[in-house]
Amino acid sequence: MSVKRKYRAKIWVTLRPSILDPAGVAVQSGLKYLGYDNVEQLRIGKYIELLINAKDDRMANQQLNDICNRMLANPVIENYRFEIIEVESQTGAF
Structure with a gap:
């Protein structure tokens, strides 16, 4: 019998600091137009x-790293970080 655990993952993907962020520049410009000229270095x-x-925390972390590197983030221009929280355990035979 093995235990299968369910985790909720929260993932943040951001552009690397050296990469220009045209969307961030556009939003910052819009905020300035609205009178919020005190906003600096806005990034999207x-x-x-x-x-x-x-199976466990280690496996969840390993799989999430793989998912982020292969699908959710472009490792050439983006960084990512995530948090995981166990939300449920299920016991069953495999």
């Missing part, structure tokens, strides 16, 4: 939540 990113089943 992505936020993703997902549920993942894994």
Whole structure:
């Protein structure tokens, strides 16, 4: 019998600091137009939540790194970080 755990992952993907962010520049410009001229260095990113089943924390972290590197982020121009929280355990035979 093995235990399968469910994790909620919160993932943040952002452009690397050396990469120009035209969307961030446009939003910052719009804010300045609206009178918010005190906003500096605005950057746009992505936020993703997902549920993942894994044997343990190590496996969940390993799979999330793989998912981020292969699908959710472009490792050439983006950084990512994530947090995982176990939300449920299920016992069953495999």
